[in-house]
Amino acid sequence: MLNRVTRNDNYVWNGLTWSRAQYLSPIGCDVFVTSSPDGDKAKSVVYQNPGWPTTGLQPCTKID
Numbered sequence: 536m537l538n539r540v541t542r543n544d545n546y547v548w549n550g551l552t553w554s555r556a557q558y559l560s561p562i563g564c565d566v567f568v569t570s571s572p573d574g575d576k577a578k579s580v581v582y583q584n585p586g587w588p589t590t591g592l593q594p595c596t597k598i599d
Contacts, residue, residue, distance in 0.1 A: 556586020556595035564591045 542548045567576035567589055576589055583589050586598040 554586060554595050554597045556598050559584040561587035
């Protein structure tokens with residue numbers, strides 16, 4: 536009997552995929568707070584990398 540790789544037993548048959556946002560690392564939440572004039576991260580001069588939220592412990596979203 537030959538060992539063959541088939542679609543049934545190979546979860547990476549079509550290759551691995553991930554979101555384009557995962558090419559960039561997220562910027563930490565503390566950077567937004569410390570870079571804003573009054574501690575409000577919405578008024579920060581720093582922009583988050585595309586696909587990543589400004590809140591902590593959140594996954595990235597799919598971007599095109």
